[in-house]
Amino acid sequence: MAILNFLRSTVLSKIVMATTGVLLLLFIIGHLVGNLQIYLGPEPLNTYAQFLKSIGEILWVVRIVLFVSLILHIITSLYLSSINNAAKPVKYQVVNYAKAKINSRSMLVTGIMIFAFVTYHLLHFTFGITNPEDYAHHELTVKKAYVLPGNVSEEQLKSMPKDCFVEQNILTERHDVYKMVVLGFRNPFISLAYIVAVVLLGFHLSHAIKSCFHTLGVTGPKFTPWMERCSTIFSIIITLLYISIPISVLLGLVGGAV
Ligand code: HEM
Numbered sequence: 001m002a003i004l005n006f007l008r009s010t011v012l013s014k015i016v017m018a019t020t021g022v023l024l025l026l027f028i029i030g031h032l033v034g035n036l037q038i039y040l041g042p043e044p045l046n047t048y049a050q051f052l053k054s055i056g057e058i059l060w061v062v063r064i065v066l067f068v069s070l071i072l073h074i075i076t077s078l079y080l081s082s083i084n085n086a087a088k089p090v091k092y093q094v095v096n097y098a099k100a101k102i103n104s105r106s107m108l109v110t111g112i113m114i115f116a117f118v119t120y121h122l123l124h125f126t127f128g129i130t131n132p133e134d135y136a137h138h139e140l141t142v143k144k145a146y147v148l149p150g151n152v153s154e155e156q157l158k159s160m161p162k163d164c165f166v167e168q169n170i171l172t173e174r175h176d177v178y179k180m181v182v183l184g185f186r187n188p189f190i191s192l193a194y195i196v197a198v199v200l201l202g203f204h205l206s207h208a209i210k211s212c213f214h215t216l217g218v219t220g221p222k223f224t225p226w227m228e229r230c231s232t233i234f235s236i237i238i239t240l241l242y243i244s245i246p247i248s249v250l251l252g253l254v255g256g257a258v
Helices: 002-007 010-040 042-054 056-086 091-126 154-158 177-185 188-215 223-250
Strands: 138-147 166-175
Touching: 010 042, 010 056, 010 177, 010 188, 010 223, 042 056, 042 166, 042 177, 056 091, 091 177, 091 188, 177 188, 177 223, 188 223
Parallel strands: none
Antiparallel strands: 138 166
């Protein structure tokens, strides 16, 4: 297959890993910003979720790009790790080789676990399959609409004075994402699963960002230690912000009214 021939070059594979990794990272940051709206209450979170659904085609384009990135990221990582495993250690490189091998193995293990988590997460919050009782909630919202009594043509509409329009309240139903998340995280086992998965994601991210800079050759005696520290701090912040959500629900700091 053409794609496999393309990925067979190690340099290209690393570029694919870095590019798809950056796209996935952007999603992780964006998703976090969206999720943090839970701290503002049900209205902002549900409005945000409703907005995402309303952009229809754009959302599907983003989903497809992310899905393709994820698949390419996984295939390429398996390929690179098979090359790494096949490499023979040279005597004087034993220490570095061993370290690289542990790193690439832990990346593979955390990567597989994150993939398993995302699969579970989609079944849980996106498709409502694992906990349908949490997913099933909807809330009614009132939307204002301006309508005209009777039928008018498009031409007449343009010249209509504003006071011809009658304000009406229209009841609409939307998915209660806030309630679903709160009910989901009230289960300590579910919260624990999310916390463990996000901590693994943090480790994965921290190493991935560092190796991305190495791959792109952006290194230097002063820059590399600084970049590695920033990458660790960044990953810790992302992890803490994500896990703060299940922890806040468990402690009753969020979702008290649900
Ligand atoms: C505390 C942590 C998290 C919370 C509260 C959370 C919340 C949610 C919710 C509510 C949805 C469904 C949105 C909807 O259909 O209206 C969702 C979808 C999703 N989440 Fe998360 N999430 C969390 C962590 C993560 C992490 C760490 C990842 C990735 C590693 C992730 C990846 C996804 C993906 C891929 C979707 C599907 C997006 C789509 O439908 O287009 N989530 N999440």
